[in-house]
Amino acid sequence: MTDTGVARRQSIRFLLLYALASAGGAIAYVPFLTIWLPARMSGLAGAADVQSLGYVTFFGAVAASVGGIVFGWLSDRTQSRRPWVAAGLALTIGLLIAMPLADDVTTLVGLIVAWQLALNMILGPLAAWAGDCVPDDQKGLLGGLLAFSPALGAWSGALVTLPGLVSANDRLALIAALVAAAVLPVLLLGRPRAFPELGAPAPAVVADGRAARPTGPAVRMWLARLLVQIAEAALFAYLYFWFRSIDPAMHDNEKARIFSFALTLAVPIALVAGRWADRHDRPFRPLVLAAAVSAIGMVGMALSATPDLAKASYLVFGIATTVFLSLHTSQTLRILPRPEHRARDLGIFNLTNTVPSLIMPWLTISLVPGFGFDALFLLLAALTSVAVLLLATMPQRPRSA
Template sequence: MDDPAPHRHQSLAFMLLYALAVAGGSMAYVPFLTILLPSRIAVLAGSADVEWLGLLTFAGAIAASVGGILFGWLSDITNSRRWWILSGLVLTVALLLAVPLADDLWTLVSIIICWQLALNMVLGPLAAWGGDLVPDDQKGLLGGLLAFAPALGAWSGALVTLPVLETFESRLFALAFLVVAAVTPATVFARPRRLEMLGRAPSLDRDGRIGTLSKGPAVRMWFARFLVQISEAALFAYLYFWFRSIDPDMGDNEKARLFSLALTIAIPIALYCGRWSDRNDRPFLPLVISSAVSAAGMLGMALAASADLAKLAYLLFGIATTVFLALHAGQTLRILPRSDRRGRDLGVFNLTNTLPSLIMPLLTISVVPGFGFETLFLVLATLAILATLILTTIPRPSPGRA
């Protein structure tokens, strides 16, 4: 008699291609938002570049929030992910290449809003596609593979800024090529196995009603990620200024190497922890540990007595946070109550990525000028500790769940 177990698993080849496609999403926005767009704003806005960057960040975050929910939900009701992803990819690339055509700031704002909507036409259905195809007992491994996404996003920034790409337009073309090359294989050429168990009926609560995101583990997973993401967003935006405050002689190359090193070291750790959680049916324990380590790293950054200790503490924080976010993305697919509304629900979860970008500037401006980065890091460490405590309240899944 054939062993049915292999039919309950997705092929590693597809999971690798899927992780590459998710990394393509990171490639689309990390270099563009951190390097290419600020350089374009500097040309158009001159001395008002910081204010216009803030406006674009705010407008983009709103568009990303709306787009994630809208296009995830549309991919649910049309019962199609692949064509939404491909349509969004075409629009994303077209709008990316249209950025040089903007010769005034309000045109640039309009293009960026449309680009954020198009990008989330890719990201929303793509996230839900993983839930459609990867069973629960592989979601830890899937989360580990997703750790490649931020690292590839950072590495792509180094590629598109190579000296051989001298013009803004050539860098955008190179970036567009990388994004298409990463997203296309999984969505066009891959033929993943469909697993009927992943289309199970919506879970019911004790009263026999369909479960919602406002109950059970989902809301705790949402708040835990939201709290950790505030810390991650603050460091992402203000890392340059913090490094400058602890070591004025630190060059940009060393800053970039530390950032990339943290993302790279996190990959094998996330893969190991994800696979361990699958084998031992402990999906949430690595999340508890990584969020606790993230808090410890942030405390170390606040209390470090030297620049070298501060840099080591940052590495600890960066590695642990990257592991947490990757594994959380995989395990979130496990706790969503409705398989027929995965895209919509993941759009709601995507708010944990966009809302911190709106909250973080207010938090930083209110704390850093008067109290310094040390106090800010103590506040952020407290948020990470709260996330850890929230995660410890999530019960272990019932044995034998698919």
């Protein structure tokens, strides 16, 4: 490869450090929200644990929505990502360590709101940093590497729930240490190659000063991710309770291992699919297939008659959804309308991650008590099928506006 060819590509070293830092966000929230929080909520709220978890999720999602946009906008204004990521890291670690001090639901809600704001001080600027320095022909590879994020988050859940390793409250201190170990390397050692063209103002702004409007592909990508994320959010928040309903004797560590197994298998699939998309310039085709398989997995979960079939169907859903979300995250960077407001716009895109947490609790509270998880899964499969249609009927080679 020529020197020019090398210069057009971001270094693998930075991509790996960036992927590790992104995984730090998942390490911060996956074991906390899937294992520690439901268990803590059961202790604080008793029989009302599912409903109380819904309220906590609702207010946490509001905070995450606001934080993603505000801190993204601030990092755009300051034209700097590192200081915001570093400040968010310090606050996130402090709040994780403080969580066991909450001895009632109200206090826990307050801490979670603050924690969500701090976490999105990391995630908003960090997401935009990739858009600043990863060219389009490496975005598939980036998406594949981002599949390590949920996998490492799940592995951390399996680690902190190992019997006898640490107490339930001390789990959060261990999680905080893992988050620091993941995020600090890119802050201290990350030296990405510069790609000035990736930050150039949109042509419409240069020409007449008017703001570029969202493109058709951007709207479709936003809606498709929203629909898939509603399903992912429901399983993410209530996986603990669903596994408990199909196998009451299942240990927390087994729940974490099943979750981590699905996300681990997704990593090589996402890497292969991402590289295929780069080579063939078909950035969105793997998204269509992954969303379709995700819907099939949810139908299988709804119709499963035995715990083994239910767990197998969950693996299909978990793998496909992880591949979809990882590749979607990187390919979104190519269709944002204004590079100079990249972090702010990613904050708006991040609403597809947080708004489902506002919708999902009410769907769950409305359906599960009367009709069970089966009805919920069938509804979520239908929503994901709409996402398949949105992506399958869009142009397969749109470029950034």
